[in-house]
Amino acid sequence: MSSNRIPVGVLGATGSVGQKFIELLNNHPWFRVAEVVASERSAGKKYKDAVNWILSSPLPKDVSELVVKDTEPNLESKIVFSGLDSSIAGSVEEAFAKKGYTVVSNSKNHRMDKDVPLLVPEINGEHLEIIKTQQFKGGCIVTNPNCSTIGMVLALKPLQDKFGLEAVNVVTMQALSGAGYPGVASLDTIDNVIPFISGEEPKLETEPLKILGTYKNGKIIDEQIKISAQCNRVSVVDGHLECVQVKLKKKASKEEIISAWRNFTSEAQELNLPTAPIHPIYYFEEEKYPQPRIHRNIDKGMAASVGRLREDPLFDYKFVVLSHNTNRGAAGGALLCAELMKAKGYIK
Numbered sequence: 001m002s003s004n005r006i007p008v009g010v011l012g013a014t015g016s017v018g019q020k021f022i023e024l025l026n027n028h029p030w031f032r033v034a035e036v037v038a039s040e041r042s043a044g045k046k047y048k049d050a051v052n053w054i055l056s057s058p059l060p061k062d063v064s065e066l067v068v069k070d071t072e073p074n075l076e077s078k079i080v081f082s083g084l085d086s087s088i089a090g091s092v093e094e095a096f097a098k099k100g101y102t103v104v105s106n107s108k109n110h111r112m113d114k115d116v117p118l119l120v121p122e123i124n125g126e127h128l129e130i131i132k133t134q135q136f137k138g139g140c141i142v143t144n145p146n147c148s149t150i151g152m153v154l155a156l157k158p159l160q161d162k163f164g165l166e167a168v169n170v171v172t173m174q175a176l177s178g179a180g181y182p183g184v185a186s187l188d189t190i191d192n193v194i195p196f197i198s199g200e201e202p203k204l205e206t207e208p209l210k211i212l213g214t215y216k217n218g219k220i221i222d223e224q225i226k227i228s229a230q231c232n233r234v235s236v237v238d239g240h241l242e243c244v245q246v247k248l249k250k251k252a253s254k255e256e257i258i259s260a261w262r263n264f265t266s267e268a269q270e271l272n273l274p275t276a277p278i279h280p281i282y283y284f285e286e287e288k289y290p291q292p293r294i295h296r297n298i299d300k301g302m303a304a305s306v307g308r309l310r311e312d313p314l315f316d317y318k319f320v321v322l323s324h325n326t327n328r329g330a331a332g333g334a335l336l337c338a339e340l341m342k343a344k345g346y347i348k
């Protein structure tokens with residue numbers, strides 16, 4: 001491992017996503033966790049005393065001894081990953097960017113800002129150009145999409161490229177960890193499905209339009225696709241499963257669609273970014289796959305697993321997609337964004 005790893009700060013380091021950042025950054029070849037930030041409840045304590053560590057990997061020793069800082073933008077690390085609660089993320093991330101920090105965020109607050117990339121490195125790396133129009137004088141904000149959006153857009157991108165997309169309908173079955181820790185009460189979730197996740201459906205209906213949009217003359221022009229989403233919370237720990245129906249602009253055979261998925265690759269793979277999956281999409285022929293417990297960790301928990309492609313009497317085709325919500329859908333996805341930024345010279 002290089003001794004010149006870039007020091008980074010993790011905002012919201014004690015939360016579900018923050019812990020995943022710390023796990024993924026442990027032994028990362030380019031970045032190392034130098035500072036951790038959380039709320040006033042945690043600030044001033046050693047990380048090991050402030051955090052309720054819920055991951056199966058051990059808490060990294062060097063991080064466990066760090067003293068948690070508050071959200072004032074005066075860290076020594078110039079790059080910060082944010083897993084802050086959305087009640088506070090907007091203003092804190094902006095304050096960091098204004099002070100010259102590079103902020104890579106999981107929170108919803110700045111995702112739809114016109115000058116902020118909503119980045120999926122396999123899809124829209126060219127949207128990073130829009131950072132140049134941000135008014136932060138040296139700092140910047142880059143965001144990672146909603147955890148359900150990510151799996152779906154990975155599956156949609158090859159279809160958009162080859163056949164064009166007219167309309168999408170999606171019904172999600174989302175894991176409990178998507179609600180943070182402790183999240184939804186056990187008496188609400190055991191033996192149950194909750195057919196509502198606050199604010200989720202509008203995100204799934206709008207974020208893909210920006211991600212699949214075109215960067216032109218300093219602007220991101222949204223893709224014109226009709227999307228309808230229904231979101232459910234199910235009793236699964238990690239991994240969001242989504243049933244997707246698509247209407248394509250051009251006719252396509254089942255074989256052509258599967259081949260588009262299987263052959264899909266991107267600059268994240270070409271650049272050999274450390275957190276990039278070897279294959280962004282895995283297509284399964286078995287009718288009962290993909291499943292959260294079996295496939296959520298495939299390819300470092302960074303790939304989308306797709307299956308059950310069949311013709312649809314209402315749309316053209318329907319299929320199922322699965323992705324890991326705290327890994328690909330949060331910390332892993334944001335880390336991959338930062339890796340792309342480094343590879344392209346946005347992080348020195």
Ligand code: NAP
Pocket residue numbers: 011012013014015016017018037038039040041042043071082083084085086088089106107108145146147177178179180181325326329330
């Ligand atoms: P979480 O487990 O509730 O963690 C929230 C973090 O924010 C904790 O570190 C908490 O610190 C900190 N925090 C809360 N209030 C604060 C305040 N007033 N000032 C400073 N820090 C404060 O939530 P999460 O699931 O990790 O989600 C974090 C963010 O990522 C959210 O915006 C969420 O929407 C987004 N996200 C989550 C997922 C997922 O799958 N979980 C996926 C994509 C995006 P203390 O411990 O000190 O309270």
